[in-house]
Amino acid sequence: MKIACLGWGSLIWKPENLPVAWDWKADGPHLPIEFTRISDGGELATVISLNATPVPILWAWLDTDRLDVACEALRRREGITEERCDGIGSLLIHNAPGGMLNDWARERDIDALIWTDLPPRSEDTEGRVPSITEAILYLDGLSGETREHARDYMQRVPAQIDTTYRRAIMHALGWD
Known part of the structure; x- marks a missing residue:
């Protein structure tokens, strides 16, 4: 099984x-990513945010052919507890219905995809998108x-993750 990880x-x-086999590729699918999760480290982290404008994300092949091993490695890398099974997303391509993500993966001969699937979080509420x-x-x-x-986090996120929040924050705080 050929497994890839999505990242942003x-x-x-x-x-x-995380057993990344080669460098990250910049031609990932377009997903609605935004800087809308106040993380445990204090940064405003990027997450899938359904009301965001889709941007091209990155992806990498993983050096494992077992989906359970790939998901466990990503869970550990992200510090997601075992009890929180919703923090990692995965998609078996051959079992999935048609759609943009499935079509994108099939074009690259990917059998399974994994990604971090934590929700937005404001200062006091998990799942709430801060304005x-x-x-x-x-x-x-x-x-x-x-x-x-x-500031370092925001500046290190790949430039192709060009979001509304990122532009506003970088301008307002002089981080550009």
Whole structure:
């Protein structure tokens, strides 16, 4: 089984123990990604956000042919607890109905896809998308190492993840 991982954030530059076989490819499918998850590290992380404009994401082949091993490696890399089975998304291409993601994978001879599937999160609510204003105020309120980490994250996310929030935040905070 040929398995690929989709990525759009720190997984690209810091895969850690995820068994990435080769470099990340920039010709991924277009998904609605936005900087709408306040993460445990303080940064405003990128996640699938259904109201966002789709952007081209990245993908990489994984050096395993077992979907369970790939999902477990991604779960561990992302620090998602075993109890939270909804934090990793996967799709077996031959069993999936037609659709953009399935068609994209079939064109590349991919048998299965995995991705991080954590929801947006505001300061106080899992699943709630912070507004652009709330996101800017949150990041502007950070200080010291946490603020530097948040700025570094936003600047390191690949440029093709060109989102509405990213442009507004970078401009408002002078991070461009």
